[in-house]
Amino acid sequence: MGSKHYEGDSDLEATLGITDRVFGDSEPMFWQNFSFSVPHHAWMGHILLYRAWDVLRKGEPLPDDIKEFVLHSLRLEPPPPALIVADCLLIIGLVLGIKLHIDDLLVVDKR
Amino acid sequence: MSYDLLKFVAGVQLGTVPTGSDAAFPEWTGPNSIVVRVQTILYCSLAASLLAAFIAMLGKQWLNRYAQVEMRGSVIDRSRHRQRKMNGMVTWHFDFVMECLPFMLRAALLLGYALSDYLFSINRVVASIIIGFTSFGLLFYFLIVSATTPSYNCPFQTPVSLILRFLIRFDNEHKRYLKRTKKWFRNIFSRKKRKQTRPKYGVSGLGRFGKFDGSNIGDHIELLMAGSDQPSPLFDKETDWQGYVLDSNCIAWMFEMSMDSAVTMAIMRFIPEVVWHAGINITPLERLYDTVLECFDRSSGRPAVIPKLRNKAYLSGKALLHLAIQRKCIGDEFDKAMVQVDLQPTPHHGIQALRG
Numbered sequence A: 001m002g003s004k005h006y007e008g009d010s011d012l013e014a015t016l017g018i019t020d021r022v023f024g025d026s027e028p029m030f031w032q033n034f035s036f037s038v039p040h041h042a043w044m045g046h047i048l049l050y051r052a053w054d055v056l057r058k059g060e061p062l063p064d065d066i067k068e069f070v071l072h073s074l075r076l077e078p079p080p081p082a083l084i085v086a087d088c089l090l091i092i093g094l095v096l097g098i099k100l101h102i103d104d105l106l107v108v109d110k111r
Numbered sequence B: 001m002s003y004d005l006l007k008f009v010a011g012v013q014l015g016t017v018p019t020g021s022d023a024a025f026p027e028w029t030g031p032n033s034i035v036v037r038v039q040t041i042l043y044c045s046l047a048a049s050l051l052a053a054f055i056a057m058l059g060k061q062w063l064n065r066y067a068q069v070e071m072r073g074s075v076i077d078r079s080r081h082r083q084r085k086m087n088g089m090v091t092w093h094f095d096f097v098m099e100c101l102p103f104m105l106r107a108a109l110l111l112g113y114a115l116s117d118y119l120f121s122i123n124r125v126v127a128s129i130i131i132g133f134t135s136f137g138l139l140f141y142f143l144i145v146s147a148t149t150p151s152y153n154c155p156f157q158t159p160v161s162l163i164l165r166f167l168i169r170f171d172n173e174h175k176r177y178l179k180r181t182k183k184w185f186r187n188i189f190s191r192k193k194r195k196q197t198r199p200k201y202g203v204s205g206l207g208r209f210g211k212f213d214g215s216n217i218g219d220h221i222e223l224l225m226a227g228s229d230q231p232s233p234l235f236d237k238e239t240d241w242q243g244y245v246l247d248s249n250c251i252a253w254m255f256e257m258s259m260d261s262a263v264t265m266a267i268m269r270f271i272p273e274v275v276w277h278a279g280i281n282i283t284p285l286e287r288l289y290d291t292v293l294e295c296f297d298r299s300s301g302r303p304a305v306i307p308k309l310r311n312k313a314y315l316s317g318k319a320l321l322h323l324a325i326q327r328k329c330i331g332d333e334f335d336k337a338m339v340q341v342d343l344q345p346t347p348h349h350g351i352q353a354l355r356g
Helices: A012-023 A038-057 A063-073 A080-094 A102-106 B002-014 B033-067 B075-093 B094-107 B110-122 B122-148 B159-197 B242-257 B261-273 B284-295 B307-341 B349-356
Strands: none
Touching: A012 A038, A012 A063, A012 B307, A038 A063, A038 A080, A038 A102, A038 B307, A063 A080, A080 B033, A102 B307, B033 B075, B033 B094, B033 B110, B075 B094, B094 B159, B110 B122, B122 B159, B242 B261, B261 B284, B261 B307, B284 B307
16 A cells, blocks of 8 residues: 555655555665654654564564664754654664563653 | 120130130121232332332433533633533443333333233123233234344344343353353462461471461452652643543544534544554554545555545544554553552553454
8 A cells, every 4th residue: 555655745655664564564764755744754663663663572574674774863964853853763662672561661751 | 807806805815715706816807808919010110100100200411411511610620520420321231221211101000000900800791891902012022122222223122122232142251251250269368278277387388479478368469550660750730540541532523423524524633632542452454544544546556645535645644643652652651550550451452453
């Protein structure tokens, strides 16, 4: 569903793309092609943190789409809002082996 | 009569044997047996009517309390309060209690039987009219019950037909369940008996409890509490699991009930604001999935979003993703957390169901 381009609607395309990946599709996501609205970007970071937590606790490798999302978000110029950066840093922390409590994921604004 | 009786008893006590008219034991001069029987039934009928009226008044009070709108607190607090009240209605089977009212009023129809019985001894023509009406009522009720017991869609449902349907079902599924429970209890008791017959010291073979040293085994096993093998939270924020359950139930209920497209869109916009987990039994997951699919045109082979439905596709897709991921992630953790908040977890129904 998400592999099709919806001009001017990155939010929709990214949502459908991640839906595809959650339901089993493994095509790469090219995050640099997206220009999210800030609320959508924040929500995406929040939901991908959940996914990263779930994948890593099962001992599986971090999916490429999450890795690319973190890199893309941290490379943005100007940098994204702090709550998105916080989510990205928590994903990095999970990769490094820092264990997070489930309650930490539920906190939307982690600043 | 009571005076004669006293005189008779006093005579016997004093040793003077009563003679003549005094010797006769006083006869019962009260109403005859028919009147007593009829009066009894009439009083039963009256009591049933009064009880029904009493419960009806209480029911009105309960409904008034339910309909009361909480004026204090935020919108979330008020919504949670309302949801809590609704959950209470379901948990305490409010509808069943209210359905007992007509049942009691039916008992009040004993009036017909009592009147028939009484009038039959006085005038059979008048009694036949009453008997006719009473029989017609009974026949009608019997027909309704026989029609509604096999057919759930029949609109003339009565509590009796519901109970009968339950009993019929009881024959098949519930008997198996009872059999399993009985077997389980039998196992428990036979295990207890085995424990009692064992020698007191130095017996092994108690599985994970290790070697039995003769000390008393408690009646309960302590459950592992959540967080025993987990890191402590980074953020100092208390997780309100019960609040999440209320919120999500409220949203799921609204989503289920609402057919209006604007309301549905508003609910889908709200779904990512709520925490969903596997313990929430009723979720709009399947309907969301259908809503996402509705937004696609598959006529040209590869599915593409219908342009005018882009907003709907975005909102439904976002809601679906949020709900599916959170339920998948928080599933196991919720089970542990429920031990703490004393709620009942339910089996996980996640994305796998949709994949199938």
